[in-house]
Amino acid sequence: MPRRKSPRKIVAPPVFKGYKPFGSSKVCDGEVELLYEEYEAIKLADYDLMPHHEACHLMGISRATFARIYESARRKIASAFVEAKTIKTVYGNVYFDENWFRCNDCENAFTIPNPRIKRICPVCRSQSIQLMNSTGSTNNK
């Protein structure tokens, strides 16, 4: 059997179900299916401006796999743009790695599995921590 695809780790699903072109002169036909991992790759590389070698680490995959996913994502989006197709986001091969926090000072990541645990960095005790799931800042400062 072929080796099973290792699931790609993503911290949060996209907040939309898809995008539709408007004002197109031709009738919008067809759609592209953008996988969650592809969305995540675009987000990490082009929105968070993270270098690929760090982004692949975050998604728990090799750099080559990351590059492949990223390339596929860009091609899908390009084809949707040029051919005025609908973009639909679909689940793909992912698991959600939610509730990870990152310390803004020492940059280590950690979970807060229990509300009784103090909301500080367990390594450097900084209070400047940020939930990695959201795109917006939930800075505690």
Added chain:
Amino acid sequence: MSFKITVASGKGGTGKTTVATNLYWSLVKNFDNDTLLVDCDVEEPDDLLFFKNAILRSEVKVTQAVPEINTSKCTYCRKCVEYCEYNAITVIPPVQYASIAPDLCHSCGACLYACQDDALIEKDHEIGLMSGYDVGFGKGLLEGRLKIGSAAQTPVIRRVKKEALDAASVILFDAPPGTSCSVVTSVLDADFVIMVTEPTPFGLHDLKIAVELIREMDLPFGVVINKAGLGDRAVYDYLEDEGIDILEEIPFNEEYARKFSEGMILSRIDKNYAIHYQKIIRKILEFKQQ
């Protein structure tokens, strides 16, 4: 008792399905109408593509029993964990936690035997589909198809083989490529194994591994060299050194390859091509009579 022939290969893409479907046609037309073709390549069953007029005859869900732990009865003795060869069971006594991971479970039943507290219940998980087809000639085609996401090839193959048991006087199995568990399950109890190879370094490399497997299993076999004329002579040298029978050489022909890719059975369209398969059958019959 039916006579069971399995078509196998080490390398993928050497022509197992070509040989299996053409052999089925030749067997039905020239030797025994009571022949059944069985597609054991449950990850990618493609024999059906070659029978344009196939009519679905039967469809059966293949299930696998995966146990679940009833935590109200469980005493957290961890006996099932010790018995489980596949690390599918997690039991943590201090926190009274017990669960079974269905993706790791092989349904061996050892945990059911181990449990003294009657805390395990088996539940059926669907792992695949078994379909029977009438193809217009012979006994038709039986195929197993693994459910997407499932990795339980061998239980599906076993189920299909059980269904095929004594269903016709000649049963032709199309095995998956490689030399893994699913291949072992497919060739197990065959009366004759046809190994399909191609005269290339890759074909030779994988053929050697496959030959080792079939010898280990002590099954009679012969080799069909498909796409003859391509590649080099290394496969021939190897077969001569090892004293392995070449059942037949099927020459490479681009026109045939094109027709095959359009889903045509070649011996149906070309008499010259059909002769190769009749030769293979004759050699196997000679073996059978010995």
Added chain:
Amino acid sequence: MKTIITANGSDVNATLDPRFGRCEFFCILDEETGETEFIENKAKLQSSAAGTTAAETVIEQGVKKVISGDFGPKAKSLLDRFGIQMVILKDEGQIIANVINSITGK
């Protein structure tokens, strides 16, 4: 409070093992007294479900925090379920003694 740090060797001069399920040793640290104890990870050579088995050990040891280089999905869901905090250190080559110093605030 007890904390587990995944280690490459059985003393504080060993480095942090970046793998959780297949790490060599678990360093059990008592954050109050600073005492350490090293136990071998029995899951490290397991063919499958090493993360689950390692998480089992962590839960049985009654620790509240685990420090490693990364956690797989099964180990994470199990540790989450039992309220154990996971910490992923960015710098994977650190010596255990330094990790201990930074978390105990010395």
